Amino acid sequence: MPLRLNIVVxxxxxxxxxxxxxxxxxxxxxxxxxxxxxxxxxxxxAVEEAVRLRESSKxxxxxxxxxxxxSAKAQDTLRAGLALGADKATLIEIPAIDDSKSLxxxxxxxxxxxxxxxxxxxxxxxxxxxxxxxxxxxQTGQMLAGLLNWSQATNASKVTVDEASGVVTVSREVxxxxxxxxxxLPLVITTDLRLNTPRYTKLQDxxxxxxxxxxxxxxxxxxxxxxxxxEILSLSEPPKRTGGGKVDSVDALIGKLKETGAI
Amino acid sequence: MPLRPSxxxxxxxxxxxxxxxxxxxxxxxxxxxxxxxYRTTAFRRNLSEDESAMLQEPREEDEADVVIVGGGPAxxxxxxxxxQLELERGKQVRxxxxxxxxxxxxxxxxxxxxxxxxxxxxxxxxxEDPPTTLTPVKSNKMxxxxxxxxxxxxxxxxxxxxxxxxxxxxxxxxxxxAKAEELGVEVYPGFSVNELLFDQSxxxxxxxxxxxGISRAGxxxxxxxxxxxxxxxxxxxxxxxxxxxxxxxxxxxxxxxxKDVQTYGIGLKEVWEVPEENWREGEVLHTMGWxxxxxxxxxxxxxxxxxxxxxxxxxxxxxxANPWISxxxxxxxxxxxxxxxxxxxxxxxxxxxxxxxNEGGLQSxxxxxxxxxxxxxxxxxxxxxxxxxxxxxxxxxxxxxxxSAYNAITSDTTNESAIALYDYxxxxxxxxxxxxxxxxxNVRPSFHNPLGMYGGILYSGLxxxxxKGRVPWTxxxxxxxxxxxxxxxxxxxxxxxxxxGKLSFDLLTSVARTGTMHNEDEPVHLQVKDWDAHxxxxxxxxxxxxxxFCPAGVYEYIPDETKKEGVRFQINSQNCIxxxxxxxxxxxxxxxxxxxxxxxxxxxxxx
Numbered sequence: 001m002p003l004r005l006n007i008v009v010x011x012x013x014x015x016x017x018x019x020x021x022x023x024x025x026x027x028x029x030x031x032x033x034x035x036x037x038x039x040x041x042x043x044x045x046a047v048e049e050a051v052r053l054r055e056s057s058k059x060x061x062x063x064x065x066x067x068x069x070x071s072a073k074a075q076d077t078l079r080a081g082l083a084l085g086a087d088k089a090t091l092i093e094i095p096a097i098d099d100s101k102s103l104x105x106x107x108x109x110x111x112x113x114x115x116x117x118x119x120x121x122x123x124x125x126x127x128x129x130x131x132x133x134x135x136x137x138x139q140t141g142q143m144l145a146g147l148l149n150w151s152q153a154t155n156a157s158k159v160t161v162d163e164a165s166g167v168v169t170v171s172r173e174v175x176x177x178x179x180x181x182x183x184x185l186p187l188v189i190t191t192d193l194r195l196n197t198p199r200y201t202k203l204q205d206x207x208x209x210x211x212x213x214x215x216x217x218x219x220x221x222x223x224x225x226x227x228x229x230x231e232i233l234s235l236s237e238p239p240k241r242t243g244g245g246k247v248d249s250v251d252a253l254i255g256k257l258k259e260t261g262a263i
Numbered sequence: 264m265p266l267r268p269s270x271x272x273x274x275x276x277x278x279x280x281x282x283x284x285x286x287x288x289x290x291x292x293x294x295x296x297x298x299x300x301y302r303t304t305a306f307r308r309n310l311s312e313d314e315s316a317m318l319q320e321p322r323e324e325d326e327a328d329v330v331i332v333g334g335g336p337a338x339x340x341x342x343x344x345x346x347q348l349e350l351e352r353g354k355q356v357r358x359x360x361x362x363x364x365x366x367x368x369x370x371x372x373x374x375x376x377x378x379x380x381x382x383x384x385x386x387x388x389x390x391e392d393p394p395t396t397l398t399p400v401k402s403n404k405m406x407x408x409x410x411x412x413x414x415x416x417x418x419x420x421x422x423x424x425x426x427x428x429x430x431x432x433x434x435x436x437x438x439x440x441a442k443a444e445e446l447g448v449e450v451y452p453g454f455s456v457n458e459l460l461f462d463q464s465x466x467x468x469x470x471x472x473x474x475x476g477i478s479r480a481g482x483x484x485x486x487x488x489x490x491x492x493x494x495x496x497x498x499x500x501x502x503x504x505x506x507x508x509x510x511x512x513x514x515x516x517x518x519x520x521x522k523d524v525q526t527y528g529i530g531l532k533e534v535w536e537v538p539e540e541n542w543r544e545g546e547v548l549h550t551m552g553w554x555x556x557x558x559x560x561x562x563x564x565x566x567x568x569x570x571x572x573x574x575x576x577x578x579x580x581x582x583x584a585n586p587w588i589s590x591x592x593x594x595x596x597x598x599x600x601x602x603x604x605x606x607x608x609x610x611x612x613x614x615x616x617x618x619x620x621n622e623g624g625l626q627s628x629x630x631x632x633x634x635x636x637x638x639x640x641x642x643x644x645x646x647x648x649x650x651x652x653x654x655x656x657x658x659x660x661x662x663x664x665x666x667s668a669y670n671a672i673t674s675d676t677t678n679e680s681a682i683a684l685y686d687y688x689x690x691x692x693x694x695x696x697x698x699x700x701x702x703x704x705n706v707r708p709s710f711h712n713p714l715g716m717y718g719g720i721l722y723s724g725l726x727x728x729x730x731k732g733r734v735p736w737t738x739x740x741x742x743x744x745x746x747x748x749x750x751x752x753x754x755x756x757x758x759x760x761x762x763x764g765k766l767s768f769d770l771l772t773s774v775a776r777t778g779t780m781h782n783e784d785e786p787v788h789l790q791v792k793d794w795d796a797h798x799x800x801x802x803x804x805x806x807x808x809x810x811x812f813c814p815a816g817v818y819e820y821i822p823d824e825t826k827k828e829g830v831r832f833q834i835n836s837q838n839c840i841x842x843x844x845x846x847x848x849x850x851x852x853x854x855x856x857x858x859x860x861x862x863x864x865x866x867x868x869x870x
Contacts, residue, residue, distance in 0.1 A: 016365075018780040018866055022613060025536065025571070031613075034396075034434060034869040036366050036778070200475040200488040200860075203454055204323055 003163045004062045005185075007050045008123040009086065010114055011043035011068050013077040014134045021134075023235050029104075030134070030235070039077045042129025044084070045191045048198040049159060050127050051085035060163060063087050065121055069105055069113050070094055075214060082209035083201045090117065090215045094226065107135075109226040111143035116222035118148060123186070125168075130155050130190040141190035151183035154190040310482055317483045322471060322492045327359040327449075328672050329665075330470055330495035332456050332508060334362030335371055336432070336654050337640025338501030339439040340385055341661035345669055346446035347385075354673040358448045359493055361472065363455035363841075365862040367440035370503075370841055372532065372616040372870040373432035373654065374564055374574060376400060376424055376547055380695075381658035386442065394438035396431045396869070398568035400424040401545030406602060408553040408563075413602045416551070419727035421650040421703065424547055429568035431534075431869045432654065455858035459508060460492060466634030466681030467512070469494040475860050478784050497668040497682050498636035501661065504619045505843040507857050509642040518629040518638075523740045525627040525644055526707070528561060529844045531594045531617040531814055532576030533773075534869045537610035542571045549651070553600065554593050557715040559583045560622075560707075563597050564651070565606065572869065573606060578651075580622060581744040581848050582711070585754045586808035591617075592759040595767035604766055612768065614868045615776040617814035619843045621646045621653065622707050625700040626739055631664075631688050635681040639664045647699050648707045649727055656696045663690045702731050708738035748850045751806035770816045777840050778866035779815070781859050787836040788859035789817060789845060798832040800851055812848050815840045840865045 015021055016036040024031040039047075047066070054061035066081045066089040068074045078089035092113055094105065105113075118126060131138040138154075145152030153159075153170035157178070160169045169182045173192060219226045247253045257263045310318075329345055331338045338360055345358050364370040382389050403424050406413040444450050454472045462468040469492060476487035500509050505527065513519055550563040560580030567573050577594040598607060621627070621644035628645065631638050639660045646653030667687035691697060705726055710719030726732065762769045781788075791797050801808070802820060807830075809818035815838040823831035841864045846856040 016778070016866055018778045019868070020775055020778065022611070034431065036369060036866045036868070038365070197486055199486050201453075202323075202488060203451060203472060203491045204325070206451060207449070 003060065003161070003166050005053065005060055005125050005161070006062050006121070006123045007053070007064045007125045007127060008114075008118050008121060009043070009046050009050050009064060009066050009081070010110075010126070010128045010140075011047065011066055011077055011081050012040045012129070012132045013037050013068065013070050013074040014040045014132050017041055017133055023237060027234055027236065028232060037073070037077070039080045040129050040132045042131060042133070042191055042193070043081075044129075044198045045193070045195050046127045046129050047081045047084045047086055048196050049189075049191060052196060053159075053161060054085070056161075057163060060161065065090065065123070067092065067114065067117050069110055069219075071096055078214055079206075079209050080201070082212045082214075083206045084198065085205070086212075088213045088215070090217060092117070092222065093216050093218060104228070105226060106228055106230060107137045107139035108143055108229070109224065110140050111147055112224045113219060113222055113226065114140070114144050115147040116224055117217075118144075120222070125185060126150075126188045128188070128190055130192055141188055145188040148186070148188070150186045150188050152188045152190075153181050153183060155192040156189050157192050157194045159189060159195065314482045317487060317489075318474065318477075320489050322489050324492045324494060326357075326494045328356040328495065329358045329497045329499065329668055330493045331358065331360040331499045331501055332470060333501035333503060333506065333640070333642070334360050334364070334367050334440060334450065334452065335436060335501060335503050335640060335657070336439065337642075337657040337661040338362075338499065339436065339443050339661070340381065340658035341499055341501065341639055341665040341668075342443045342448040342450075343385060343439065343446060344662045344665035346443070346448055348666065348669040350446075352669075352673070356669060356672055359495075360443065360448055360450045361454045361456055361470070362450070362452040363858050363861050364864060365453050365866065366437075367450065367452050368433040368436040369452075369866045370864055371433040371436045372530070372618045372867055374530070374532065374566060374576065374651065375432040375654065376427050376429050376566060376652065377432070377435070378427050378650075378652055378655045381655040381662065385658060385662060394430065394435045396434050396569040396572070398429040398545050400427045400429060400547050402543070402547065404546070404548045406548065406550045408550050408600055408602065410553050411601070413550070413600070417724075419649055419723065421647070421727055422549065429545065429547065429566045429574070431569070431574075433867050433870045435654075452862075454861040455863075456508060457858050458490075459498070459512070460494065462635075462681065464634070464681060467498050467636045468681070470498060473858060473860060477786055479786055481786055484784065496635075496672050497684070499661075499664055499668070500636060500638050500642050501640045502642050504621050504641040504644070505847055506642040507846075509638055510846070512633055512636075512638070513629055516630075516633040518631075518633065520630070522629050523623060523626040524743045525621060525623040525629075526740050527581045527619045527744055527844075527847050528578045528622045529581055529590050529617060529812070529814065529842065530576060530578045530620050531590060532574055532615070532870065533612050533776075534614040535573045535575060535607055535610045535612050536571055537573050537606055539571060541606045541608070541610065542573065543567050548602070550602065551716070551720075554597050555579065555716075557717055558585070559588065560710045560716065560719070563603070565603060567606075569869070573610070574870075575603060575607065578620070580710070581619070581812075581844065582742075582747040584747055584749040585757075586748055586751045586805045587754055587757045587811065589757070589759065589811040591770060591773075591811075591814045592757075595762055596760055598766045599760075607766055612776065614870055615768075615773040616840060616865060616867050616870050617842045617844070619847055622648050623740060624648055624707055625697070625704040626708070626737060628700070631660075631691060632684045634683055637664050637668075637684045637687055645696055645700065647703055649703045649723065650699075656699065659694060659696050660691065663687050663694060666690070703727070704732055705734070705736070705738050708740055711738070711741065744848055745850050745852050748805065748808060748848065750804045751808070770814075774815050774838050774840070777815070778868070779838060779840050779864055780866070781837045781839065781863045783837065785836075785860060785863075787834055788857050789834050789836055789839065790855040790857060791832075791834065791853060794832045794834070795826070797851075797853055798826065798828055798830060800853075801849075802828045802830055802832070805850055809845060809849060809854070812844055814842060814844065818845070
């Protein structure tokens with residue numbers, strides 16, 4: 001039986017990486033009014049990787065499905081992913097708690113939603129970003145693998161699929177160097193920065209993406225309780241950086257370090 | 264393999280002190296070859312054959328009835344009008360709108376107090392589903408400032424703002440874009456256009472979007488993507504003030520013959536969130552005088568809108584002679600005047616940006632049409648300077664052009680030649696845009712007199728209150744802004760105060776607030792033929808005027824003993840916020856601004 005990959009790529013809509021985030025007036029969340037949102041850069045790399053797998057070998061990839069859990073505005077993000085080359089997209093629509101804010105999902109809730117979705121869509125490979133640039137959690141992929149009881153290869157910087165044996169080899173960058181893992185399918189891969197450089201979307205693909213299907217489902221239909229288990233008490237900016245001081249000898253340096261309690 | 268910047272979070276290119284990239288002092292050439300397309304992708308001589316072949320690959324083609332370059336108020340109004348006519352009259356037209364910003368509204372910056380005249384004409388029930396942050400004007404103040412005091416001034420009637428709204432024009436553009444998409448306009452943000460397509464007769468036949476994925480040296484990278492061609496029956500250029508395609512088209516078809524040069528101002532602004540006690544909803548303030556001297560045209564503004572938001576800014580006429588002036592630093596020190604600081608203190612600055620704007624008025628409006636297309640909005644230049652409003656006239660011009668284009672496209676003629684929108688030009692002359700601009704045509708040019716601001720105020724007062732333009736004479740703009748710059752040795756350097764970090768800020772902090780971003784490995788889109796030659800011709804005479812008029816720190820003269828003048832010219836194109844001031848003001852006119860890759864540039868918020 002030839003190997004066929006049914007890939008699910010979860011994506012997230014986040015504040016654009018070029019924007020300087022600000023805390024809102026009530027000091028309980030990041031300001032989102034008037035701010036530009038985009039597809040999370042790591043998720044974009046994940047979509048690109050899925051598309052490259054498809055291009056690497058004919059018939060290897062059966063379908064690439066995008067999924068995102070968020071407000072209705074996440075449809076734009078899904079369309080951007082469709083324009084990169086995915087086949088279809090599903091939005092798990094999270095209701096808004098007030099006019100502009102929708103419920104902030106925690107990684108565990110997202111992982112549970114994804115588990116339900118992945119099971120429903122018969123996927124055998126999940127490629128997702130290692131973390132979202134707004135919360136930098138780096139948890140969802142690992143939690144998802146645990147909930148699904150699948151292998152996981154996180155922070156991938158190179159992915160190779162051996163069609164004959166169905167084994168996926170993943171190189172990951174770790175502190176000490178590069179670690180290479182191999183695992184059979186089904187597998188969860190989370191992408192790191194150097195995995196690939198996403199292509200520019202062609203205007204023609206954006207036009208085609210408008211015709212691709214986007215479904216909407218609710219968290220209830222997936223049987224998942226998405227209520228928060230954590231409560232954000234307050235948010236504040238880190239203290240402004242004050243100037244440093246200069247010292248003129250090693251002894252003075254040691255003295256300063258002792259003063260500040262560093263050594 | 265080229266990588267995205269290794270830190271996704273560090274974007275603002277820090278001039279001088281940061282880690283040096285290998286700056287390629289390149290010979291970037293723009294060749295306006297009038298027989299063919301405008302080739303602006305620079306070719307370095309040592310491109311391999313394969314690479315050259317890739318860059319010349321034939322492009323995919325598509326067809327539309329109308330292509331609109333630029334998604335601001337004018338472009339969107341034209342698009343909406345076209346689709347409304349389609350609904351009214353039945354004949355379908357395919358309308359494609361291309362915008363270089365990554366999202367609609369991201370490159371839009373304006374005061375802004377808008378007169379809803381054109382909006383009401385376009386969308387009569389716009390108030391039922393209005394844009395966010397729409398604040399009716401409640402009070403109007405005009406003041407003359409000295410360093411410490413403010414003297415009330417009588418307002419000219421043009422500045423009465425009853426019935427007008429304070430908005431974030433960026434948000435209005437987003438709202439208009441949503442309306443356009445609902446009506447079936449194909450809106451494509453993230454695509455920039457540097458190239459017009461021509462047919463055999465030399466008429467404009469459409470556009471080609473920029474190639475993406477070209478390295479700084481001009482070679483295709485791994486993710487190289489050839490642009491796409493759109494053949495169109497009518498091409499509307501709505502690029503805003505001093506558009507890059509517009510510049511070429513005006514030159515090619517000699518659209519300025521018999522008209523004055525266009526003159527400009529630079530508008531810098533910030534959006535602040537201020538404490539409740541300082542905020543007065545709907546208040547509009549305009550100031551003249553300090554910190555600008557009597558020789559410099561311009562003035563400050565402050566509008567209270569939204570939820571405890573304040574738009575504060577300064578417009579400086581770019582015809583200033585003193586090359587030591589830095590509009591950015593004038594703006595920063597202006598905020599320390601009590602009339603401004605009393606509102607801004609203890610507030611937070613959330614956004615910053617700058618953009619050039621037209622000040623030429625009726626005398627500088629070029630011929631609006633060319634074979635195959637037309638200029639709409641600020642690309643032509645319909646700003647009513649005494650009113651300080653141009654959005655309503657821009658939108659109306661878009662609507663007029665749309666009507667003319669729709670008639671031309673859907674008429675039953677079998678004429679194969681390019682469309683000329685004669686109706687548009689005629690209807691413009693009969694419209695209220697013309698009437699308005701005619702009434703105030705002498706106000707701005709009256710400031711080009713030996714008494715400077717005082718002469719201007721005297722004449723303008725007379726004209727706006729009594730004469731209302733009903734005079735047989737028309738003042739003219741005698742020189743371009745670039746030519747008005749005088750050598751640095753005629754003036755003393757200005758000692759601007761240091762920013763205090765609370766009310767006033769340094770340049771790089773401000774640029775970080777624009778969210779601007781250009782790929783590191785991308786051709787420099789501010790094209791200067793020879794950086795060394797430019798230094799030799801410009802630095803001794805003007806002492807680095809570019810480093811002062813640029814509101815984003817793009818231009819720098821770095822001390823370098825190996826160079827003849829002791830300095831080296833550097834262009835930090837990554838900081839560019841697409842204001843076009845350099846293309847306008849550089850005295851030798853040797854900086855050519857072209858669009859970088861689509862999606863680049865600022866990501867303005869609430870401007």
